[in-house]
Amino acid sequence: MREYSQSWMLLPISLTIAFFTSIASAQSNITYDDTNFSMQYSTSPAWNTDVWAQQSPPPYNGTNHGSPNPGAQMTFTFTGNAIYIYGYKWTDHGFRTFLIDDTREIQCDGRTGEQGSRALLFYRTSMSDADHTLTIKNTGTQGQYLNLDYVVITQGFVRPFLPFLFPLSHLIIQPHSATHPQREPIKQHPNRRNHWQIDP
Ligand SMILES: *[C@@H]1O[C@H](CO)[C@@H](O)[C@H](O)[C@H]1NC(C)=O
Ligand SMILES: *[C@@H]1O[C@H](CO)[C@@H](O)[C@H](O)[C@H]1NC(C)=O
Numbered sequence: 117m118r119e120y121s122q123s124w125m126l127l128p129i130s131l132t133i134a135f136f137t138s139i140a141s142a143q144s145n146i147t148y149d150d151t152n153f154s155m156q157y158s159t160s161p162a163w164n165t166d167v168w169a170q171q172s173p174p175p176y177n178g179t180n181h182g183s184p185n186p187g188a189q190m191t192f193t194f195t196g197n198a199i200y201i202y203g204y205k206w207t208d209h210g211f212r213t214f215l216i217d218d219t220r221e222i223q224c225d226g227r228t229g230e231q232g233s234r235a236l237l238f239y240r241t242s243m244s245d246a247d248h249t250l251t252i253k254n255t256g257t258q259g260q261y262l263n264l265d266y267v268v269i270t271q272g273f274v275r276p277f278l279p280f281l282f283p284l285s286h287l288i289i290q291p292h293s294a295t296h297p298q299r300e301p302i303k304q305h306p307n308r309r310n311h312w313q314i315d316p
């Protein structure tokens with residue numbers, strides 16, 4: 117019977133939709149402003165909290181941290197499986213490194229990629245849904261800025277409740293290994309012994 121067989125076909129479709137809805141709704145994002153106490157800034161080299169009045173859109177919740185000082189760093193301890201770091205990027209910015217836990221340090225250039233207000237500085241997905249420590253350091257020359265506005269954390273990795281779908285859902289939840297916005301070749305840093313390469 118034709119109608120009967122068609123309604124049967126809806127069952128796997130409904131199950132699939134229910135499955136992916138349960139996965140999607142289990143993830144949530146939390147925004148940490150740059151003023152959050154979880155973010156520890158070096159005092160020497162120093163940071164400032166000046167806000168550039170012309171910046172549009174203005175920084176998230178009206179605050180940001182910036183430093184033109186080489187070696188200025190910020191450490192942030194968080195719980196989650198993905199992290200997205202935003203700030204202002206422009207031509208007077210320079211190199212900066214991002215280190216999560218004891219994995220390799222990734223160097224990015226503030227002058228490339230998305231520019232201006234609330235630009236994505238760096239992100240990493242597919243981490244274990246656990247505690248992590250991020251360290252960002254200004255590795256530019258004196259006067260080259262590093263600006264931090266806010267950080268978005270994704271929490272809530274859940275293992276699928278249908279075991280036979282695990283390999284499929286695993287692929288969907290963890291599509292990439294460490295990723296980052298910039299793809300330009302990493303520059304060698306004269307003061308560092310270990311020169312990590314960004315994957316092509
Ligand atoms: C969390 O934020 C990132 C970056 O904006 C976005 O790609 C992702 O879809 C968001 N996830 C959720 C569950 O809202
Ligand atoms: C830090 O951010 C988290 C997540 O938004 C929030 O729950 C907490 O209250 C914030 N703490 C401060 C001191 O702003």
Ligand SMILES: *[C@@H]1O[C@H](CO)[C@@H](O)[C@H](O)[C@H]1NC(C)=O
Pocket residue numbers: 149151177
């Ligand atoms: C936004 O700033 C106000 C003070 O202007 C502060 O009370 C509030 O906690 C801030 N919100 C976040 C999410 O940091």
